[in-house]
């Protein structure tokens with residue numbers, strides 16, 4: 001029996017940007033008795049279902065965007081005699097769908113770390129349940145990934161999770177509902193050990209695959225103090241202290257390491273935190289800016305963000321402390337008007353963002369937005385090929401509509417065209433070249449241009465364009481530049497035992 005773990009994707013680029021962490025975590029949770037699992041990431045190459053034999057187990061992890069491709073694979077694998085198990089955020093929200101459309105014998109809802117060996121055991125005994133409610137695993141039971149199974153020379157960034165859950169409650173995001181609002185922080189030692197292993201394997205760039213790296217704000221602490229809530233205060237302080245401990249340990253790693261994380265902009269008010277991040281080589285962060293107007297922020301329940309000059313100042317603060325920002329904006333909010341697009345890209349430029357992404361408001365299942373939208377359109381829902389748009393992920397990729405939320409004053413096509421124009425402006429060669437001043441050498445500036453173009457091709461065109469000629473052109477481009485880009489990220493593998501970490505690492509000769 002072989003255990004296959006498959007990350008579905010309808011597009012393959014040969015090279016991947018970030019290691020899909022769940023594959024390597026579930027591989028680690030696979031008991032030795034089941035043999036080494038076969039890992040297939042379809043963002044690299046399509047899964048060859050001919051490799052599936054009767055009696056194999058095929059584990060498929062899906063988010064909403066790749067659910068349909070996952071169902072295709074599951075259906076074929078089942079027909080070939082395999083036992084099919086689904087997991088991941090989308091399967092957790094719609095287990096019945098994976099059972100009826102994806103050929104699933106079983107679906108795991110929630111974290112797979114602890115339940116996976118049990119599921120495999122049940123599969124071996126022929127005693128599978130249809131649904132496993134695995135829930136939220138405590139941080140001390142998170143499984144460390146098996147990086148020894150990584151294919152060589154394929155990914156630009158490793159990925160290590162340091163915390164799960166987010167205390168906020170943004171309307172477009174499912175994280176706080178699925179992963180919970182209580183931060184589950186992994187032990188510092190475990191996190192550092194994984195990073196050391198990745199560095200030993202030549203990864204200099206590591207994404208901290210966290211929901212929110214800054215789960216305790218100065219405001220939270222002040223509020224607990226004002227309320228004289230000593231228990232809460234102590235709990236928050238302990239979480240904060242653990243963050244600083246982690247960052248202090250990361251600071252001991254070779255200084256050529258580059259970490260990237262996701263964080264709320266409240267961190268800009270916390271100089272001590274930003275300085276610790278910089279010392280820890282957390283050189284970049286995705287910041288959810290979402291909207292540049294107060295109405296827009298109200299639309300998404302994100303009033304802890306700023307607008308106007310205060311917003312620009314906050315974002316610049318990251319750069320002043322040496323942290324590059326990838327600003328994330330949403331278009332298509334009910335309060336957006338044609339003028340919002342121009343205003344947004346101006347803020348993006350004035351705030352000295354290093355990168356930016358402009359996504360269109362998509363009602364993702366599990367979110368407050370999705371529920372409101374589903375209710376609103378229920379009586380008169382549009383269909384594409386017989387599928388209601390409230391199940392848009394089931395519509396074949398080439399016909400799948402990209403904007404689903406009805407907007408009070410703009411059509412979907414107008415929002416799409418304006419969003420595309422914003423990407424085009426922000427990533428024009430001239431503007432990228434100006435932004436590339438953030439690095440010092442000519443070689444680094446050229447690398448910056450290449451990476452900016454790759455980012456734009458991978459995430460903008462393929463995500464926004466609906467005409468297949470443009471999508472094909474974009475993915476061919478991405479395929480072409482992905483390989484030379486990957487070379488910019490690798491380092492010479494470091495040959496050093498993890499035990500030498502505290503004393504030996506900083507004196508190790510640096511790669512590149």
Ligand code: B12
Nearest residue numbers: 020021022059060061063064087088108111112113174209
């Ligand atoms: C890091 C991250 C990214 C990174 C890296 C992605 C990568 N290559 O790994 C980047 C920035 C590139 C990214 C991009 C996007 N992301 Co993202 N991302 C995350 C984040 C924060 C963490 C994911 C992670 O690595 N977690 C660690 C692993 C170990 O956990 P896990 O994946 O949940 O897997 C566990 C369980 O789900 C389960 N499990 C998973 N698969 C399987 C399979 C089986 C068989 C079993 C048994 C169990 C199981 O067991 C695992 C271990 O416990 C999540 C938030 C979250 N909390 O999940 C969002 C999240 C997954 N992303 C999301 C979205 C929307 C996106 C984008 C579409 C954003 C955009 N508009 O461009 C793109 C899509 C890119 C793509 N095509 O995949 C949404 C998905 C919502 C949904 N309903 O689908 C999430 C949930 C965040 C949110 N705001 O709601 N993302």
Ligand code: SF4
Nearest residue numbers: 166168169170173211
């Ligand atoms: S968008 Fe970010 S800040 Fe908001 S709930 Fe999701 S993870 Fe938290």
